Amino acid sequence: MSDDKKLTSRGDNFSEWYNELVLRSELADYSPVRGCMVIRPHGYGIWERMQRALDDMFKATGHVNAYFPLFIPESFLSKEAEHVEGFAPECAVVTMGGGKVLEERLVIRPTSETIIYSMFAKWVQSYRDLPLLYNQWANVVRWEMRTRLFLRTMEFLWQEGHTAHATHDEAEVEARKMLGVYREFMEGHMAMPVITGLKTDSERFAGALRTYCCEAMMQDNKALQAGTSHNLGQNFAKAFDLSFQNEQGEQAFAWNTSWGVSTRMIGGLVMTHGDDAGLRLPPRLTPIQVVIVPIWKTDDERDATIAVAKRIAEELGSFKRPDHERIRVHVDDRVGIKPGAKYYHWELRGIPLRLEIGPRDLASQSGMLARRDTREKRAIAFDVLRAELPEILDQIQADMLTAARARLEANSIRQRISYDEFKNVMEGPGGFVYAGWNGDPAIEQRVKEETKATIRCIPDPEFRSPIAPTTCMVTGEPAKHEVIWARAY
């Protein structure tokens, strides 16, 4: 057994652990194009589960899917001043087509506000046409300097919601509602607790009135912005003449929101739950929930255990079952590979449950069930699998969230600390520091330069400290907000 079978440990080098794990668990691979990655079936399977769950939630909140083009006329980008300033530097631009120089260059969408609101403008005349509640599943391209698998790639997959409303307040409700949807998805499906809140101006989306976000804490105590929701105000409506006649018969500009989450969440999943043995996937998002490993000595035993394994898999996972009763089972019937090697294989890939079935188990009509998250192992009778597995999977899902939440709390600092102590925290263990801020962007900038930490958000009320800080951590002046400081991805 050689050392290259062991994963770099999180403690030794977190960043190397992450890269190695993503590659070795076959979530993704580097591609021939710089900064772009190939999402392999195991990774894409997670994305498909994410899409399905989120899409259901979007539909249940009244949204519809549509699709807008990948190419955006370059002139569209520049119609909203702040937006063009924010995105122009990172745009890929098509200058040639069909062997000819294009009359107007085409930007490959970095985000679709401009093209979508230009179309909304055609479709909206009256307040009766509002609201428009659209979503699209798409790829976008941003010319990033430095890329990392899932966390920042030049092309990534995401969903972008785009809505238009008659009033500011309606748009505000929508932006907050979708932030809540994200939070519920991240906690309920990813088992990843998040802090929701408002971005400061420096971190606000280019062209938005207000940006709300979900911030998660990774195991190296750095923050990951996992989702954003923007109240765009009337900025884009004015740029694209998205106007309507209101009940009073006056022309008015619509109010827009946009909101998105991306394949970056897969990186968050890895860094939230992974351990030194590999991935740990939450039952709701894992492509395979239970892997069955048949064990044998003789050919007869091989045939018998594989037959039983397949029968169980068929019974639990049949497509004839309604979706919510179906368990995603895989039988690892590869010959010539010892059971132990299979255990390592599936542990690396994060499959929540493993069922071992050997000759002894056939006799007793039971198997050994091992949990990936806790590594507990116990016997379970075949005839209770169908009844008990869903409960066990739910338990794993819940336990993973509890564990992640405990880690988030353990690495959050709420007691008042001095700026010097803060610097030590950021140089050392890191974490989320709740502290007062005087509201001055210059202070935010200075802290960033001195500590690499940024204000992740002004947390929503339910995340704030019982006793609000009264003074700014840096200047000692009266605090305008309680904010969360952390280094971020």
Added chain:
RNA sequence: CGGGGCGUAGCGUAGCCCGGUAUCGCGCCUGCUUUGGGAGCAGGAGGUCGCCGGUUCGAAUCCGGCCGCCCCGACCA
């Protein structure tokens, strides 16, 4: 775009300083024996040493240029 590192079989590497046709491990193929925590033995396949040029009788090795990747910064979902 600045700093650092690295490109040798599918993967990871030795060799490079000191020039003579490439080492080892994993993986892969065949056979036999194995299989309840990473199997053993035997045999075998697989290489334009990132690319281009130079020096030399001879270059993975020395020199010049280029390309790519990773890490750390600046910038960003």
